[in-house]
Amino acid sequence: MITAAGDDENIHKKAFDLGVSDFLSKPVNALVFEARVENLLSNYQNKILLESKAKLLESEVEKATKDLIKREHETLKILGKTAEYKDPETASHVARVSHYSKLLAKEYGLSEKEQDLIFHAAPFHDLGKVGIEDKILLKPGRLDEDEFEIMKTHALIGYEILKDSKSDYLKAGATIALHHHEKFDGSGYPKGSKADDIHIYGRIVAIADVFDALTSHRPYKKAWDFEKALEFLQEESSKHFDPDLVDLFVKNIEEVSKIYNSFIEA
Template identity: 50%
Template sequence: MRVLVIDDAEINVVLLCRLLDKLDNCSSVRFTEPERALQWCTENVPDLVLVDYMMPSMNGVQFISAFRKLSSCVDIPILMITANDETAVRYDALDAGANDFLIKPVDKIEFLARSKNMLALRRNQRLLEDRAAWLDAEVQKATAEIKAREQETVLRLSKAADSRDPETGAHISRMANYSKLIGENLGLSELQQQMLLDAAPMHDIGKVGIPDHILLKPGKLSPEEFSIMKTHATLGYQILAGSQSEIVRTGAEIALSHHEKYDGSGYPQGLVGDAIPLFARIVAVADVFDALTSERPYKSAWDLDKAVAFLREGSGHHFDPQCVDAFLLHWEKVLAIKEQYKDDKVESSGLGSF
């Protein structure tokens, strides 16, 4: 335990420190200038402060007031040394934050007893702080484990849907990271960006309910088949809605609305403009770009310039213009994501993060 001793008289400081040497596990730091002691406290935290009242440049009450303003020193025990007749001073000291007093001339036995009591108080404070920090760390650890399991479940659900689709598993990773990049360039918070990364892979989970002869058909779908295919948006919402998980609820919103179009010509609800949830507008850009630039059994990959031209032509009609601009803002990052999550390189352990 470290005790800060402040008195403008050197002899008094020496005597007090010698008395403190009698206490177990106790060391002292001494100052004869309160200003220097206060400066020391900006970088160090004592366990107990012993301060004299009568000092020429800064008295004890002034020191205590300044000391208590330091965020790390709000609860540190303080013993102030005063003369027997300085009752008003002690009242002021209590208001400033003093915990106890020693009366001059200082009695050795009383000094040791009061110092031991104050140090015991501080020791208990530190135990509580350590316990609180440990509990906080344990809560964070448990929360991280729960979130990791939740993310794994989400990823496995997404891959279950993806396994029935001609699209590859790498598509999930690319479009999720494209979505996160768009969110970043739109100025979304890191928490919202992470939510996009986690929830975007669930956008097509409703395809688990689409018959194989439609989902895997290599040619163009008939109007009747396309009507059935469009139900995957509502099916995905029904699978995910009502979950206690915020990630899954966000996935439900994206699944339902990522085929809406900015001009209202999309499905299933025909929403227009900002009525389409922002995350769905973001995923629409990311999903279409990756679908266009990826090779499938039924089509060749578009070159990048053609895909970008498609996005620009669809801006304000198919896509939210702000989302298109945000996607194209840092093109080098788009290319890096495309390179990082190639079809033959995607990791099975998770989405990663760009």
């Protein structure tokens, strides 16, 4: 701003408030004018340079963060396969349970972050089975009472394996491992928790896990059709399962069917 106002502070203040960067008083000295302009240009260029570097840094940080998340997801998939080597359940079962769980989480109103957590953590629901001896885990027939008591310990084993992790995904996996065999009426295990005392992740995965087990073929049983499996969920509503989640699952059966058909077992 070129002004004849001299050192009038009020004018200077108003000018600065309006965005003026510098002042020249009349009469203008050519050398001072040139120096001031060069300084302003230099400051502007430095500002543009800093903004460009900031954007570049932000882009690099975003890229690095995406790479870290991608690697963590890959690690989760590898760890999720651990139980599969001892458990007769298939990779298709694990994939469907993850997708069913994410669908229920979305319909229940959980945030996108929690939907992502439960999707990647659901495969760890039976991780504790790695601690169950093969003669029980792989027994083709019905377990006797003592064997079943041993089998039930897999919920706590999975929790103990995962609980101290710093990863949000693995901590969610610990929660799911501990809660997915609890029942809404308090008759489940390992703690006999009931209703809202059962973590929502556990209530969700319980439905996804049981429904997929019922509708999947196993060497010891034929797959149930959807109608029969849904009837079972509804019969067990408020007993084994959260009634609100059962209603949401039934309501979204078309989406459930799409997920099922996307992971047909060979």
